Amino acid sequence: MSQAKVLYIHVTGLSAEILKNLVLAGIRAVLCDPRPYPDAVVASPNFLLPCADRNFTDGQSNPKKQKYLTVAEAMQPVVEELNPLLGSCEISPTSVDELSDKYVSQFSIVIASQLPKTDARRIAKATTNAGGKFFLADTFGMMGACALDLGSKHIYRPEIGKTLLDPTPLRRYISLDEVLDCPLDHATNRFHKTPPPAWVQYRCLLEYGDKNKSWPSELSAEVFFEQTRSWIKETAPSLLENELLSETSLRALAKVATSEVAPVCSVLGGIIGNEVIKAISGKGEPANNAVLFDGTTCKAWGFLVDPL
């Protein structure tokens, strides 16, 4: 546990929660977030970055006045302060798209937020090939989702009460690549006859993010709606009548796509924190291969996205 290192790609309100949980549990953090500070985090409920320093009033920062240029630099001292026993907190030397496979291979866990799908696929592959685990997680309004890849060789010891059973592999392993390619209308199981709303919404956002290199907003709601409808028509036409994919719902989703609500981050960040600890310790049955949360109903569940 004390040897494990976690790489955080983009520190959002959600990943700040995961980071807090894991750093307090004694797990070292390395940061990769070259986004400009404070502009990139102005609306983020990242409690580790003191609001007073974020220069809200004029809406834009003056680089000369800023002590830190990137989000990672601003986070570094607060992470060190959060658990001084862990020593200094590293910052990754390169930007996200230059993160090499070799660099990524040193981490037990990689946690990414607001990351384009293409980068996610590449980094997930590099991480799991080296025996690490990859988590892609975001919240949007009252919803949140996480897709995770524990690697094909992951084994764990199931728990019954306090008893640990013998090591066993995942019942079914599906790589992040396949998870993100799985047609939406296949994302069902016996408990979810239609695809879970949080997963539907997350996929829509990821698809849009990949095409447009940014997440949708109220301003781009029109484009988001059109692109999403045509993507659904192509890949999962049976869902065209699904209420979640109606114009009203998609416009509403665009509006909250980058809205992070602190308690939603807090709950999902806690659940993912537990899953990371399970992944590192190999104790307890892990979620495979998605964790979904609906902050309105307050339900969270693990879900297997399975193309078959």
Place this chain on the structure above:
Amino acid sequence: MTTASSSVPHLLSGMEATLGTNMLTKIQSSKILLVGAGGIGCELLKNLALTGFRHVQVIDLDTIDVSNLNRQLLFRSQHVGMPKCTVACQVATQMVQDPSLVSYTAHHGNVCDNDTFNVQFVQQFDLTLNALDNVVARRRVNRLCLAAGVPLIEAGTTGYLGQVNVIDKESDVACYECQTQETQKVYPICTIRSTPSMPVHTIVWAKELYKLLFGDKVEESMLFEDTTAPDAEPSTYMSAVLSFRRARAARDSDVVRTAAGEVVTKLFVDEIQKQLDMGRYKTARKTPAVLPTSVIVDATTTVPPTAKPSYRTTDLWTPTECVAEFIACLENAATAATVLPSFDKDDTLAMRLVTASSNLRSFVFEIEPLQSFYSAKGIAGNIIPAIATTNAIAAGLQILQAFQVLRAQLETGTKSAGKLGEYCSYINCLRNSTRNGLFLTASNLEKPNPRCFVCRNATVPLALNVNNWTLQDLLQKLIKKDLGFEEPTITLDGDIVWEEGSDADSEAFAVNLPKLLPQLPCGGIQHGTVLRIEDFSQDLTVDVAVTHQTVWERGDEEDDDDDTYQYVLKGSKPTASALHVPSNGALNNGVGTKVEEAEDDDDIVVVMAADAKGKRNRETNGDGPVNKRQKMSILEADVIEIS
């Protein structure tokens, strides 16, 4: 005060886009009472600040201890010694965009203090959030909120398990006391470090001692004392500990032997003497006594108990044997190929050390019963640390439920309009998901228990031998301890036989205290008497119907042969208020005394140890019942939690 859309601060723009301007305005204008500023409390306050709440008052009694730093997100080393609530409010204020708009007020005090925190005080709030770790305070806040008509959001966590519940007088939902209550099981760190009173306290301490001696990082132990800082207090035992660690690393057995003896003397003689000299136990119920020198001297010629041919794991060790065993452990550790850096109950060396040192500490503090290797292992295996992630999840869920309560208030224009059952859910948080994959289950709030004397004014049946009890006994053992009255007024047939509290004339009634129940005025308390107990501080009235009973069935675990104070309340004997750990090591069957039957399909009869996970097995809402295996793991998992 109003928030026009354009002037919404950036930090809250996500909140506004998600919940709408009206809800954000409602949030900004609501007055929130937060009780507790520990693990869950800090998480709550952080979330309140980040979601736009401007008016929050926090009640907490504790000050920040060094050992809180690693676990509680708002506290740093410079805060040690300061009240938790004060620091939490300061730090949370810095999280908001415009501190001048918020007022986060700290009340460093006990929520049970009726002069300050009474029904009138609670009435000023729109909503109360509980972040407490003990039954007494929870019961208190439950009653205050019911009396004041203020919705209450409760949360409890035990290890990886947690639950969140919403309580509201008007909404026809269960109150905190409608359910069986957990026994106290969260122990503050100062209890472990300075004022142990139960075997479990000394075993937790011994595990920390193991960490101090063998951990990769000595400073991670709760017992670590930093002597290198410029203004550091001198430590009695750290230099002995460090010289042992150095000698072990160097595999120098002679120095290890000397250092091991030093560690014993420093921990069980010098440190205790230091605490005594500091006057720490002046007001304590029990005063420790240093380990007699003869015990340590005799140990040099004593065979460690586990080295005896006749040794059995159920043996109890004498203090001298404990010293010999402890020193043998340290010596063995110096020559062993590997020593685990963290405690594991299945590691023999670790358990020998923990058994020996916990018993020595119990001896010094006169804590009974002493534990065998076997029973200590049972206890040690049931100790689970507070898990920060569970606190984060529970607090997040409380805030999401708070949004629901505020939405109900916004839509009905009242504090609840009796409709919270439609807006809110009871949520269970699990480590391993249910059969259908749920990590969080949400179900309808429970209906009140018709037999609840707190929210349903139910009459409480009480069976006891009236000829053995005095009014004083009844008052202390039963009315205050079990029923949670603080300032009871007792009337028999309309006449007062006892009253206390502000404006009460206790002295006039003191003459009744030593009287046996039948000898009280107004005919006394006899078979069939109904006495009325009122507590104006909690706005609570209860009728107690007395049955005279002289013959009792005896459970196997009763170690008290005396029937004098036997009684049955509410149809079943209440759980001992302190966790009783039996010396026979039968942990899962012996802790606590309450037997509860699972209420639905399955025929599991579970002997509840302490039930924070307590809510009995529940149907989940529309997602099918929690499966049996899940139930078992919920109920078996945890006994004791250290925060």
